[in-house]
Amino acid sequence: MIMSANLDIETNAEDQLTIGGIEATKLVQQYGTPLNVYDVARIRSQIRKFKKVFEEEQTEYEVSYASKAFSSIAIFQVMSQENMHIDVVSGGELYTALQAHFPASQISFHGNNKSREELSMALENHVGTIIVDNFHELELLQSLLEEQPTTVNIILRVAPGVSAHTHEYDQTGQIDSKFGFDIDSGQADQAFEIVNQNSNLNLIGIHGHIGSQIFESEGFDLEVERLMQLLVHWKKRYDFVSEVLNVGGGFGIQYVGTDNPPAPEELVRQIIQNVRQAAEQNHLPLPAIWIEPGRSLVGPAGYSLYTIGSRKDIPNYQPYVSVDGGMGDNIRPALYQADYSGVVANKVHAPVVENVRISGKYCESGDILIKNQPLPETKPGDIFAILATGAYGYSMASNYNRNPRPAVVFVENDRAQIVIKRETFQDLVNLDSEYFINIGGNYDKENDRTRNY
Numbered sequence: 288m289i290m291s292a293n294l295d296i297e298t299n300a301e302d303q304l305t306i307g308g309i310e311a312t313k314l315v316q317q318y319g320t321p322l323n324v325y326d327v328a329r330i331r332s333q334i335r336k337f338k339k340v341f342e343e344e345q346t347e348y349e350v351s352y353a354s355k356a357f358s359s360i361a362i363f364q365v366m367s368q369e370n371m372h373i374d375v376v377s378g379g380e381l382y383t384a385l386q387a388h389f390p391a392s393q394i395s396f397h398g399n400n401k402s403r404e405e406l407s408m409a410l411e412n413h414v415g416t417i418i419v420d421n422f423h424e425l426e427l428l429q430s431l432l433e434e435q436p437t438t439v440n441i442i443l444r445v446a447p448g449v450s451a452h453t454h455e456y457d458q459t460g461q462i463d464s465k466f467g468f469d470i471d472s473g474q475a476d477q478a479f480e481i482v483n484q485n486s487n488l489n490l491i492g493i494h495g496h497i498g499s500q501i502f503e504s505e506g507f508d509l510e511v512e513r514l515m516q517l518l519v520h521w522k523k524r525y526d527f528v529s530e531v532l533n534v535g536g537g538f539g540i541q542y543v544g545t546d547n548p549p550a551p552e553e554l555v556r557q558i559i560q561n562v563r564q565a566a567e568q569n570h571l572p573l574p575a576i577w578i579e580p581g582r583s584l585v586g587p588a589g590y591s592l593y594t595i596g597s598r599k600d601i602p603n604y605q606p607y608v609s610v611d612g613g614m615g616d617n618i619r620p621a622l623y624q625a626d627y628s629g630v631v632a633n634k635v636h637a638p639v640v641e642n643v644r645i646s647g648k649y650c651e652s653g654d655i656l657i658k659n660q661p662l663p664e665t666k667p668g669d670i671f672a673i674l675a676t677g678a679y680g681y682s683m684a685s686n687y688n689r690n691p692r693p694a695v696v697f698v699e700n701d702r703a704q705i706v707i708k709r710e711t712f713q714d715l716v717n718l719d720s721e722y723f724i725n726i727g728g729n730y731d732k733e734n735d736r737t738r739n740y
């Protein structure tokens with residue numbers, strides 16, 4: 288069956304794909320391919336939709352961008368302009384946010400194996416909240432706080448024991464998970480007691496995250512139930528009143544025409560209403576509700592632009608049409624069997640003549656970006672745009688096969704600007720050094736025998 292992508296795209300009178308008002312092919316002329324482009328207005332619009340729901344529901348809240356979806360100085364600046372919170376999960380993400388002058392007090396530091404150095408960096412820079420994941424981290428924090436006495440806000444991450452209906456690799460909230468303190472076996476209680484004994488650790492709440500690319504509300508309903516049960520238990524047992532309930536992210540987006548997710552903000556509305564109801568029933572004050580969307584903020588705003596090159600036709604098999612990028616700039620199809628859809632940017636509505644596989648240029652048979660793509664007639668040099676690639680694309684990019692990573696461009700108000708330069712071949716060898724142990728330990732560049740091999 289030949290299906291056309293019915294994702295939300297804009298075209299002009301010449302049937303050209305436009306992004307934020309600019310023709311995709313113009314961006315390609317200026318910046319080359321492969322190219323990642325973000326429509327910044329779309330990111331801002333989704334942020335505002337999330338915030339509006341909280342305002343309408345009259346709840347204390349934070350919308351914290353899960354920056355693993357895409358982190359760069361420019362995106363942190365946008366988040367700062369929108370007065371957002373952000374999550375970081377590594378020293379590198381934290382460093383990038385600080386380089387963007389993102390306010391440290393609005394940063395939460397996540398991760399299941401934060402190093403002593405990373406935690407120390409977070410404390411030195413007065414990060415707003417550390418989301419503590421495990422006992423080892425509690426020990427590290429306690430020992431660091433003895434050396435650099437200060438008070439830090441923490442949230443305890445618990446595993447709510449909920450498996451959201453999503454791809455297996457995306458599940459993080461079930462009991463058998465590397466993330467967070469288990470509730471049923473008493474780990475969460477034990478963590479609470481440790482924290483309670485340390486006056487430098489200011490426990491402001493609990494956190495749960497049940498997975499990613501979630502379309503149904505049931506998983507969130509169960510998560511809220513489990514987290515609120517824990518708060519009721521801690522009120523009874525420890526007289527603890529939580530300021531914050533952080534329910535994580537995971538709100539799904541549309542990648543292909545058959546995906547039909549609810550608006551992410553409507554999943555959030557239901558979460559708020561469930562929390563309020565549980566708080567009222569259990570006579571608890573309503574905690575501030577924090578959410579951590581990543582994909583839903585930047586995913587739909589992102590486009591990957593490629594140039595079509597070779598093709599291979601095999602009798603009785605679906606053709607391969609290859610583009611000049613692939614698993615190095617978007618690992619998700621190979622890693623998660625993730626589906627995407629795309630359009631030929633220079634003739635979006637031209638009649639479809641065939642269904643093909645869009646293959647990448649990497650030396651792996653599994654480097655197929657789209658398994659079943661309807662295409663009009665194409666020729667080498669046409670521009671193929673994959674839609675909704677803004678989350679976990681560039682942020683998971685690699686230099687596999689020593690391919691340079693693409694450039695990233697932000698488009699807003701009919702203007703485009705490079706925010707991450709294209710890597711060069713020189714960049715690829717910048718961290719390399721020549722090897723000389725086997726030639727006697729004295730490296731003589733002029734007479735390097737290895738050069739003649």
Ligand SMILES: Cc1ncc(COP(=O)(O)O)c(C=O)c1O
Pocket residue numbers: 353356397459496498499500535536537538579580581582583678
């Ligand atoms: C703890 C936590 N919060 C938020 C997110 C963001 O999820 P998503 O991008 O699906 O919204 C993730 C992603 O895995 C996560 O692990």
